[in-house]
Amino acid sequence: MKNPYHISVLVKESIEKLITDKNGIYIDATFGGGGHSHAILNRLDQKATLIAMDQDIDAVKRNLIKDKRFHLFHTNFIHIEDILKKKQIEKVSGILVDLGPSYFQITNPKRGFSNQLNCMLDMRMNQESNYSAKHIINEYSKNQLSQLFQKYGEFNNAKEIANKILKKRIKKEIITTFDLKNIFFIKGSSKSKKRFFARLFQSIRIEVNNEINLFQDFLFKSKNIISPGGRMAIISYHSIEDRIAKFFFKNRMFFMKKNDISRFSFKMIHKKVIKPSVPEIKKNPRSRSAKLRVAEKQI
Numbered sequence: 310m311k312n313p314y315h316i317s318v319l320v321k322e323s324i325e326k327l328i329t330d331k332n333g334i335y336i337d338a339t340f341g342g343g344g345h346s347h348a349i350l351n352r353l354d355q356k357a358t359l360i361a362m363d364q365d366i367d368a369v370k371r372n373l374i375k376d377k378r379f380h381l382f383h384t385n386f387i388h389i390e391d392i393l394k395k396k397q398i399e400k401v402s403g404i405l406v407d408l409g410p411s412y413f414q415i416t417n418p419k420r421g422f423s424n425q426l427n428c429m430l431d432m433r434m435n436q437e438s439n440y441s442a443k444h445i446i447n448e449y450s451k452n453q454l455s456q457l458f459q460k461y462g463e464f465n466n467a468k469e470i471a472n473k474i475l476k477k478r479i480k481k482e483i484i485t486t487f488d489l490k491n492i493f494f495i496k497g498s499s500k501s502k503k504r505f506f507a508r509l510f511q512s513i514r515i516e517v518n519n520e521i522n523l524f525q526d527f528l529f530k531s532k533n534i535i536s537p538g539g540r541m542a543i544i545s546y547h548s549i550e551d552r553i554a555k556f557f558f559k560n561r562m563f564f565m566k567k568n569d570i571s572r573f574s575f576k577m578i579h580k581k582v583i584k585p586s587v588p589e590i591k592k593n594p595r596s597r598s599a600k601l602r603v604a605e606k607q608i
């Protein structure tokens with residue numbers, strides 16, 4: 310499906326592995342431009358159901374799929390249990406989650422995600438949320454800022470970065486993406502500058518959308534929703550998310566902090582993490598950091 314909203318990543322690889330029952334119930338937890346939903350519906354038979362969700366109202370409004378098997382909700386995937394209750398569904402055959410922002414979100418100057426465009430610092434995937442990037446950059450304490458740069462940007466000099474922001478914002482509120490960029494003078498090649506700003510902006514975006522905590526909570530809920538023999542496919546775009554997916558599927562007990570002592574029961578259905586092919590990366594360079602992991606729920 311051609312949709313300028315987003316260029317879907319690892320579609321064939323993820324959908325082929327996700328679907329085990331052509332008349333089953335599936336969830337696309339991150340609808341975006343609907344490329345994965347469209348591909349799922351194409352492989353399913355007439356009795357199947359696909360529930361999709363996205364927290365971004367723009368994604369929902371621009372939906373192009375009209376199909377009686379398809380139901381789209383404007384919600385955060387953390388509310389997956391409520392949505393299923395509404396549809397009187399208890400268990401599903403598969404869940405797909407394709408994390409990160411959509412092409413539309415990144416390239417739309419009104420959304421304030423990109424460090425390449427001079428626009429208001431925003432980065433909210435859910436436009437109804439109270440916490441934008443501008444709020445975080447101007448209101449967070451030095452400690453909070455430094456923690457988020459260290460945790461989500463994996464910066465060794467997180468304190469120094471936070472300090473520079475504090476020094477600037479005492480004089481003048483930091484409003485735009487370029488206000489933020491102009492605080493930093495990065496020595497070195499244009500590649501290292503690009504890398505610095507990509508990491509800086511990514512760490513702020515993760516905080517704005519509470520991406521890591523919500524993803525963990527979502528996995529936690531999902532494991533009870535998938536039927537034995539059903540599958541979960543996760544496409545991630547940075548090492549923190551991929552590490553979570555990997556540990557989750559390996560049944561590592563770091564999720565114990567959530568006080569869940571039940572045995573986890575997923576088994577990876579492929580040995581190595583799946584990455585986009587060279588032709589896919591050539592066609593869509595943004596896909597280069599994508600990693601796919603698919604696992605099957607055991608009995």
Ligand SMILES: C[S@@+](CC[C@H](N)C(=O)[O-])C[C@H]1O[C@@H](n2cnc3c(N)ncnc32)[C@H](O)[C@@H]1O
Pocket residue numbers: 315316317318338339340341342343344345346362363364365368384385386387407408409410411412434523
């Ligand atoms: C990479 S895009 C998905 C693209 C989609 N698979 C496609 O083929 O077009 C990610 C989408 O997930 C949405 N999203 C991210 N986190 C979410 C969450 N916690 N709940 C609901 N939607 C979320 C974003 O708003 C964005 O539209």
